[in-house]
Amino acid sequence: MQEYSSQAAYDRGEAVCVIGAGAAGLIAVKNLRENGFEVDCYERDTVLGGLWNPENQHSPLYPNTHLVTSRSQTEIPDFPMPDDWPDYPSSAQMLDYLKRYAAHFGLAEHIWYGSEITHVEPVEGSRFEVVVKPAAGAAARRLRYGAVIIATGHHWEPNLPSYPGQELFRGTVLHSSQLGDGSRLRGKTVLVVGGGNSGIDIACEAAVSAAECVHSVRRGYWYLPKYLGGEPADYALARLRRRPRWLRGLLTDRLLKGHRELSARMGMEAPDHRHTDEEPVRNGRYLEHVGDGSIERRPDIARFDGGEAVFTDGTAVRPDVVVLATGYRPTIACCPPALLGAEGDSPYPKLHARMFSPRVETLAVAGLVEPGVGALPIVHWQTHAIAHWLHIRKGDPERAVNFRQQVVAESVQYAVESTGISPRHRLAVDAEEYLAGLGRIIDTLEQEPAK
Amino acid sequence: MSLQAWVRRTRAPEPAAVRREVTVVEPADLYDVDTTDDPDASPVLCCTGESVGAAAFAPLWLKRIAASGRHAAAVSVRGQGNTPAAPGGPDARAHDLVQAAIGLPRQAVLIGHGRGAAWAALAAARYPAAALVLVSPQGMPKRPQKPVGAPRVLLAVGEAETQSKEAQAVTEAYGVAPLTFPGTAEDVFKGPGAEELLDALLSWLGRKD
Numbered sequence: 001m002q003e004y005s006s007q008a009a010y011d012r013g014e015a016v017c018v019i020g021a022g023a024a025g026l027i028a029v030k031n032l033r034e035n036g037f038e039v040d041c042y043e044r045d046t047v048l049g050g051l052w053n054p055e056n057q058h059s060p061l062y063p064n065t066h067l068v069t070s071r072s073q074t075e076i077p078d079f080p081m082p083d084d085w086p087d088y089p090s091s092a093q094m095l096d097y098l099k100r101y102a103a104h105f106g107l108a109e110h111i112w113y114g115s116e117i118t119h120v121e122p123v124e125g126s127r128f129e130v131v132v133k134p135a136a137g138a139a140a141r142r143l144r145y146g147a148v149i150i151a152t153g154h155h156w157e158p159n160l161p162s163y164p165g166q167e168l169f170r171g172t173v174l175h176s177s178q179l180g181d182g183s184r185l186r187g188k189t190v191l192v193v194g195g196g197n198s199g200i201d202i203a204c205e206a207a208v209s210a211a212e213c214v215h216s217v218r219r220g221y222w223y224l225p226k227y228l229g230g231e232p233a234d235y236a237l238a239r240l241r242r243r244p245r246w247l248r249g250l251l252t253d254r255l256l257k258g259h260r261e262l263s264a265r266m267g268m269e270a271p272d273h274r275h276t277d278e279e280p281v282r283n284g285r286y287l288e289h290v291g292d293g294s295i296e297r298r299p300d301i302a303r304f305d306g307g308e309a310v311f312t313d314g315t316a317v318r319p320d321v322v323v324l325a326t327g328y329r330p331t332i333a334c335c336p337p338a339l340l341g342a343e344g345d346s347p348y349p350k351l352h353a354r355m356f357s358p359r360v361e362t363l364a365v366a367g368l369v370e371p372g373v374g375a376l377p378i379v380h381w382q383t384h385a386i387a388h389w390l391h392i393r394k395g396d397p398e399r400a401v402n403f404r405q406q407v408v409a410e411s412v413q414y415a416v417e418s419t420g421i422s423p424r425h426r427l428a429v430d431a432e433e434y435l436a437g438l439g440r441i442i443d444t445l446e447q448e449p450a451k
Numbered sequence: 452m453s454l455q456a457w458v459r460r461t462r463a464p465e466p467a468a469v470r471r472e473v474t475v476v477e478p479a480d481l482y483d484v485d486t487t488d489d490p491d492a493s494p495v496l497c498c499t500g501e502s503v504g505a506a507a508f509a510p511l512w513l514k515r516i517a518a519s520g521r522h523a524a525a526v527s528v529r530g531q532g533n534t535p536a537a538p539g540g541p542d543a544r545a546h547d548l549v550q551a552a553i554g555l556p557r558q559a560v561l562i563g564h565g566r567g568a569a570w571a572a573l574a575a576a577r578y579p580a581a582a583l584v585l586v587s588p589q590g591m592p593k594r595p596q597k598p599v600g601a602p603r604v605l606l607a608v609g610e611a612e613t614q615s616k617e618a619q620a621v622t623e624a625y626g627v628a629p630l631t632f633p634g635t636a637e638d639v640f641k642g643p644g645a646e647e648l649l650d651a652l653l654s655w656l657g658r659k660d
Contacts, residue, residue, distance in 0.1 A: 083465065
């Protein structure tokens with residue numbers, strides 16, 4: 001960092017640096033403040049709310065984005081959503097909710113907008129020096145913090161596949177994040193690629209507004225409706241967890257049976273994993289659109305041939321617009337991958353309990369999991385644990401050492417291995433196991449110290 | 452709130468939503484009193500166990516609290532005042548209280564009176580209140596859950612009740628010494644005793660430590 005060396009770093013003492021003011025960042029700031037920490041939160045954009053804010057210039061929202069998990073399973077545990085909201089709030093309501101959360105707990109005064117953290121470097125043992133680059137004008141600044149929490153999320157860098165002949169294709173090729181409002185689909189022949197939640201939602205959008213919608217999917221997924229047995233699906237399935245194990249399997253099968261048979265009837269490949277292994281696709285309208293022919297299903301794309309897309313089964317279509325709903329790559333650009341335990345060229349960090357850096361005690365990542373349930377509560381409990389840990393570390397170093405050993409042991413003994421099948425699902429964890437692990441960590445932290 | 456308590460709660464049916472009556476008096480609403488609106492002061496949310504609900508606080512409490520520069524609100528939980536009755540026990544009433552609290556502009560002080568104190572204590576175990584005030588609590592759980600966010604707790608009991616088992620149990624559970632006011636639980640809404648209590652309460656809230 002030669003270019004900054006002429007200027008001494010400004011020391012913020014024991015303050016904590018939070019990177020990102022999206023949902024995870026806001027929750028981190030609130031929980032840190034609650035534990036008595038000074039917090040500086042840096043947001044590269046000029047608005048809060050991260051991916052939920054359409055004014056964010058990198059926002060990945062697509063037309064009619066709604067939550068795929070229900071309100072009661074998605075709200076922040078200590079700040080519920082208004083109970084007169086629908087079961088599956090829209091992205092606009094989600095943004096409103098995050099703004100209310102920030103206002104309620106007075107978080108805005110701790111956020112520095114238009115400030116990107118370009119580099120994080122450990123100094124003096126467990127402290128950090130960060131480089132803040134303002135969006136415009138002034139030169140980069142260096143500051144020192146007692147701890148850093150990365151809450152940048154993992155829905156920013158599009159994962160873009162490439163197919164033979166794609167460069168000669170004459171139609172429009174877009175990633176789902178570039179779609180904006182749905183007007184580009186109207187009256188066109190649309191090819192949607194990808195069978196995840198965004199792919200399914202966009203296919204349903206195109207089914208009603210486009211002239212023709214063709215949907216290319218590589219493998220079998222779990223297609224769940226948003227309601228099962230008269231209740232929001234995730235709630236209905238979560239409730240079964242209270243039952244004994246043998247009964248649970250039986251009841252889960254019974255709940256999912258009708259839907260599995262419907263998928264088979266639509267000629268879809270049976271999924272090669274359990275429904276909890278990776279995030280299931282939740283959209284009740286999809287199968288109906290396939291059933292009434294407004295969505296045509298196709299296998300993977302083999303190649304592009306002039307204006308045509310040719311599929312692996314030999315059929316072809318001539319699309320005006322190709323929407324790649326192929327997800328995102330998790331990237332943490334601000335921090336050397338080695339600090340987060342990434343091995344070799346893999347972009348996937350290896351963290352203790354999926355949040356603590358294995359290298360430096362005071363570096364943690366919030367929200368880098370795909371638990372298949374609402375992410376906000378998971379992030380709440382993660383940052384609750386992180387904030388408690390930093391608090392104990394400050395007050396009682398001896399206890400902190402014991403705790404550290406326990407977390408390491410915990411993450412080895414109960415290695416929360418990713419259950420995902422494809423590389424895209426490397427962040428997937430079983431919510432039940434992961435929450436149980438978080439619960440054990442929090443219990444250890446909150447135990448009264450032995451006198 | 453522990454993680455386990457949250458997991459249990461999300462796997463039980465949510466209480467039915469009701470249209471809640473919330474009475475609000477803001478400092479700017481008071482024409483006859485000279486007040487200074489303090490934007491940093493936490494809003495106050497009151498709840499009583501009596502069936503009139505929010506209306507109990509309207510004549511004296513809300514005005515007096517607003518005059519101290521705070522956003523003052525009172526809620527009628529299900530079955531009280533103008534809020535329709537709906538099924539549910541203390542947990543559902545705590546839910547009503549939390550829902551009213553998240554509708555306030557800032558982190559709120561929860562004041563519970565009578566059985567309302569028990570609901571406020573439940574609410575404080577799942578919403579990080581700015582402070583928790585229990586006035587003549589009744590029907591408190593034997594071992595109240597720890598409030599989240601470690602708020603300051605104040606217990607206020609009438610002179611006649613200081614020796615009651617209820618008051619002593621709460622004193623022990625929260626580790627706070629009770630503040631006593633003249634009279635009994637029935638005297639908190641009007642009369643000179645009530646004003647004295649309110650003043651003591653507001654000065655406790657205003658104390659920075």
